[in-house]
Amino acid sequence: MSWVILILSGVLEAVWATALGKSExxxxxxxxxxxxxxxxxxxxxxxxxxxxxxxGTAYAVWVGIGAVLTVTYSMATGGEAVSALKVLLLGGIVACVVGLKMVG
Known part of the structure; x- marks a missing residue:
């Protein structure tokens, strides 16, 4: 259950980061x-x-989820340029988050 809560918290990190930018x-x-x-x-x-x-694991996963979702949202809405390298690097973050779950 802790992992589910952590993932939802990571999603909410992306929500607050995006809302912070939109709050001007x-x-x-x-x-x-x-x-x-x-x-x-x-x-x-x-x-x-x-x-x-x-x-350490919880914080890294939380930040990773939040960062990937925030950048993905920004790219999807045109707020940030999309490039193959960015997508590859975001995939690397996702792979590392999954790896932390698998070794933990």
Missing amino acids: GFSKLLPSVIFGVALLASMGGLAVAMRALPI
């Missing part, structure tokens, strides 16, 4: 509220997952 320095209400709620839920889930998982 907290000047827009809805993205600012989404940021705050997603941040609290993401950190809370990470804390719960860390009860059963090693801190």
